Amino acid sequence: MFTILPIKGMIDQIDGFYCDGISAGLKANNALDLGFIYSDTLCDVEAVFTENRFQAAPLKHYLMYKKDFQTNFVLINSKNANAMTGKKGIEDINSIFSSLNHEFTNPIMSSTGVIGNPLPIQKIVEGAKSFDLKTKNAQNLSKAIMTTDSYAKTTMYEVKLEDGSSFKIGAVSKGAGMINPNLATMLCFICTDANVPKEDMKEALKVNSETTFNAISVDGDTSTNDTVLLLTNKKSNAYNKEAFFEVLRLVMHDMAMLMVADGEGAKKAVAFEVKNAATYEDAQKAAKALSNSLLVKTALFGEDPNFGRIASTIGASKIACDEEKLVVSYNNVIVYNKGELIFNDEIEQEAFKVLQNDKFKIVCDIGLGKESFTAYGCDLGYKYVEINADYRT
Template identity: 60%
Template sequence: MFSIFPIEGGVCAANGFFADGISAGLKPNCEVDVAFIYSTSMCEVECLFTKNNFYAAPIAHYKMQEEKLKDDFKTNFVLINSKNANALTGDVGIMNIESIMSNLSKRFTEIKNPLMSSTGVIGVQLPVEKICESLSKINLNSKNNDNAKHAIMTTDRYPKSIAFEVVLDDNRSFKIGAICKGAGMINPSLATMLCFITTDALVPKNNLKEILQKNAYMTFNAISVDGDTSTNDTIMLLSNGQSGIYDKEAFSFALYKIMEYLSLEVVKDGEGATRVVAFEVLEAHSDDEAMVCAKALSNSLLVKTALFGCDPNWGRIASTIGASGVKCDAKRLQIFFDKVCVYKDGEIYFDRDNEEKAAKVLQKDSYKITCKLGTGNGSFTAYGCDLGHEYVKINADYRS
């Protein structure tokens, strides 16, 4: 058994990790726009990336390093820039990363096998000179999680970070922390965001990918804001092992709580979002079909706009289920807004009283829409938000 406690420090909380944010002039008014994460010892690293076929240059560079170094693939430094995605930039985009990494390694002999991540506008080459000039501002001894989490933000309304200390029954402990950004281009195919997780737990390399993938399935792979999958999605897990402690069950649970919190924060921060909604699908033919159905609901623009208007239009829910391609039968379907049943087994329960009750549910900041398909035992819950005027405004002006 184990206990888990929230602590301060975010991505700097684990032993041996440092981070900060600096200004390279990519954002106006000298705002921080480049973050770094540094470990005093080499880290095992595992990543999950976007499913977009046009993945960005930092992802291509990571995969090249992984293939080149194979079993020796470790790092102790990650550089993250905002405002520029370095995506669809061809070979030049990768060369620009290599130039920045080379500059880093020359300035700081402590840095080994540095990696890069980017977020921002697609189709623009990195301002290499600006970024390289800013590297002189890096202090590897800095523990400034606040600057780091602000530096990676783009359209986010607020920064996102969290950290835990996990104490085992014998009083040995390890720490885990993270920073994350994401608000738009969020789709359940990893989700469009950057998330960096650090831990001093001594996690075996062969456990990292398994645990990361399992927890992503129920968290970042289950959220949607607008149904668009970006070119830069990254979840990066760094383990430096400095605590010397590892318990698989405890680590997996702590990682899940980190990823659950941050993924729901991304939905809550959805561009212009006013509500967070859980789409729970039960009694599906299989878990996979439940997932397809739940994600269809969380992605539907018609459903999202109804949620924005607090309109309990259950017909849009039913229509989306029928269009999702899963096995379903109108005579077995049940639809609930929280505990308010509006449709059950072919019968409509949408009189004036129930409509008013359902409308009150939709006025809450968060609630659950449950759909029972009656075709099996499969289940899955996806998370989404409403979609309104502010989303259009933000994305119409994104490059400015």
């Protein structure tokens, strides 16, 4: 038995972890743009990365370390992705780490921002040299890693085990655009003091990515830098596999939902539940197609309960389906029922009221089996175009 308790606070509450964010001059107006996570003991580390074939230099740098390496330092910059920068991008990371005052063990770098520009090495080095590694300021860190985010994204839990021991786990992340259901899709840093075995870290990340970070979509684009990093210093000496897998799922789900809700210009966060599909693969494929459809997203923005766009997207996903078996609902309002045209003025008005909410569910019962999957998305409107048209400026 175990108890999982959400607690107020951030990763800096976990024993042995330190963090902060500063202004290194990468962003205008002295905005915070450079952060770190430091552990006073070596941490086991696992990660999942973007499936974009053009992975950024920080990801390539990480993968150059030996298997099962440990680290005590993560350096994170915003404004510059260090992607599509070739071998120089990796050389720049090594140059930065070799120039710092402190000799870290297998330091990790993570970057987010504009693709195709070389890192401003001197600014990053000078900024990093000013870090106080005994600082605990996760609020500053969360601000420093933001790009188009409108708010910081953090979560924190404590797990109490039956034997009286306990461990903490928390996360800080960024993500609002270039979010597509294709693993990771943002930057997320998860810290814990659980005494979790290395093999469980890897398995837990993989299993939980499928229904969290791999099930969200803002705009259908997958970034070059997407990273989920899990660090454990094992200081609590406490562990329970079932508890750890469940609390990690909660942490990752929290972060994923905050990203969907903060989709660039988004006003609505929507769950797309596909149930009773013939296969799990069909359920997953249809749910992700719905969360990723521009026509569906724009209908959500216009608060238009256009079930035709829902049905069309399901059919276009090429799963096994039958219009005489399909049932489509907005929350509990059925708008299409097994081939029967029931979408009258009264039902449309009820569905419209659902779409006026900030959060709701669209349920699609395929009627051909027992498998289900839920994907998550948001609406897409004028603000998204405005943000991304001016992104580099």
